[in-house]
Structure formats: C-alpha cells, structure tokens
Amino acid sequence: MPCYNEVATVDEIVSRVLASPFTGELIVVDDGSTDGTRDRLSRYDDPRVKVFLQSENRGKGSAVRRGFGEASCEFVVIQDADLEYDPSDWDSLLAPLVRGDADVVYGTRMQEGPSHRVPYYWAMIYNRMLTRLSNMLTGVWLSDVATCYKAFRLEVVRSLDLRENRFGIDAEITAKVAAGGWRIWETGISYTSRNYAEGKKITWKDGIAIFVCVFRYGISVRVRKLGKRA
Numbered sequence: 001m002p003c004y005n006e007v008a009t010v011d012e013i014v015s016r017v018l019a020s021p022f023t024g025e026l027i028v029v030d031d032g033s034t035d036g037t038r039d040r041l042s043r044y045d046d047p048r049v050k051v052f053l054q055s056e057n058r059g060k061g062s063a064v065r066r067g068f069g070e071a072s073c074e075f076v077v078i079q080d081a082d083l084e085y086d087p088s089d090w091d092s093l094l095a096p097l098v099r100g101d102a103d104v105v106y107g108t109r110m111q112e113g114p115s116h117r118v119p120y121y122w123a124m125i126y127n128r129m130l131t132r133l134s135n136m137l138t139g140v141w142l143s144d145v146a147t148c149y150k151a152f153r154l155e156v157v158r159s160l161d162l163r164e165n166r167f168g169i170d171a172e173i174t175a176k177v178a179a180g181g182w183r184i185w186e187t188g189i190s191y192t193s194r195n196y197a198e199g200k201k202i203t204w205k206d207g208i209a210i211f212v213c214v215f216r217y218g219i220s221v222r223v224r225k226l227g228k229r230a
C-alpha cells in the first residue's frame with residue numbers, strides 16, 4: 001500500500017484490507033507524509049501490518065518498489081491508500097492466480113458492474129489513449145493500464161527490476177510484464193473515483209510524465225521483439 005498524505009482514508013482502507021480473508025500481510029510504505037498519516041500508521045497493532053517510512057516524498061513508484069521488495073506472500077496486490085479501489089473485489093481479482101491460470105491480473109475499470117460513481121471525463125479519455133498506445137507498443141490488449149489493481153504471483157514481482165519513482169510505474173510494470181511473456185488476465189472491478197476536493201492529487205503534469213513512460217518502456221519492448229525476430 002503506497003501511502004502519501006492520506007490521513008482522511010488510511011484508517012478505513014487498512015481496516016478493509018485487514019478484514020479481507022485473503023490478507024496474509026499488509027505492507028504500507030509511507031512516502032514522506034506530513035498530514036498526520038504517520039501518526040495513524042503507528043497505531044496499528046495487527047501483526048500482519050508492516051509499516052515502512054520513507055524519509056522524504058519520492059512518488060508512488062518508489063513506494064510500490066519498496067513494497068515489492070518487502071513482500072513475502074504467494075500473491076501480491078497493489079492497494080492505494082484512498083478508497084477508490086475496494087478489497088471486496090479481491091475475490092475476482094485473485095481468482096485467475098489461485099486457479100493457476102494467470103501470472104498477473106489487472107483489475108479493469110472499463111468493465112464495471114451495474115453502477116459506479118462517475119469519474120472525470122478527461123481523466124478516463126486520457127487513460128484510454130495511454131492504454132491504446134501501450135497496447136500498440138507492448139503487443140498485449142489491455143483495457144486499463146493505469147489501474148491501481150494489479151495482482152501478481154510473487155515470482156513475477158521479483159523478476160520485474162523496476163526503476164520508476166512516480167506514476168510512470170504503471171507503464172513500466174505493463175511493459176516489463178509483457179516483455180516477460182507472463183500470462184495476463186483482466187477482471188472487472190468497482191471504482192469509486194474521488195474528486196480534487198476529496199484529495200485527488202494526480203495532475204496534467206503527471207499525465208505527461210506517464211505518457212513519456214508509456215512511450216519509452218513500450219518502445220523498448222518493441223525493439224526487443226524485433227531484435228529477437230531478426
């Protein structure tokens with residue numbers, strides 16, 4: 001669980017995660033929070049909760065990489081510390097891994113259930129554009145590259161060798177999973193989007209940085225595939 005200035009939601013999301021029958025351990029990486037989140041994190045006494053504090057804010061990718069390095073359970077799920085993604089979806093998210101059919105499962109916001117909170121138009125359009133570009137370059141047909149809900153077998157997590165510190169981590173993970181030839185599944189998840197007044201932090205600058213990463217990591221997959229064929 002990458003966590004940065006989420007004092008309004010961290011207690012609730014931690015209790016939802018701990019209530020899940022799938023939770024063997026919860027690794028929270030606090031990414032230099034200054035809003036009181038750290039104080040909340042120091043209060044949890046469930047032995048499954050392991051908290052790691054980064055001395056300064058480095059970005060979601062940096063927190064995810066640290067969490068991956070600490071993970072020890074058979075399956076690993078990225079869980080944001082806001083309430084946009086709900087652990088009650090883990091049942092369907094983990095099912096292809098548990099069955100042994102998948103190495104990686106993406107929870108897609110493009111195949112939702114009968115009702116959902118309406119997100120920002122441009123955020124979703126931009127996500128679709130990034131996803132399409134990523135698909136063209138990596139050669140795998142995903143519907144939601146930027147989803148937080150990505151579940152992995154531990155072996156996959158350990159193989160990825162990730163470098164990105166910020167939101168480009170989603171593009172990097174996708175390109176490296178595609179390059180690794182891992183079996184990828186998608187499953188529909190719920191998505192309760194938040195707005196800027198409720199703490200939404202991602203900005204158009206992040207959008208541009210993500211675009212650069214989709215392009216950069218996607219191109220490297222394409223070049224590698226062409227090299228193998230030559």
Ligand SMILES: Nc1nc2c(ncn2[C@@H]2O[C@H](COP(=O)(O)OP(=O)(O)OP(=O)(O)O)[C@@H](O)[C@H]2O)c(=O)[nH]1
Binds near residue numbers: 059
């Ligand atoms: N924005 C941001 N989030 C971070 C950072 N480091 C860790 N995180 C955590 O990464 C997760 C994703 O961040 P969010 O700001 O929710 O990003 P998002 O879901 O793509 O976008 P919004 O929720 O719409 O802002 C959250 O759990 C954050 O607390 C950081 O430097 N910036």
Ligand SMILES: [Mg+2]
Binds near residue numbers: 080082084
């Ligand atoms: Mg969020």
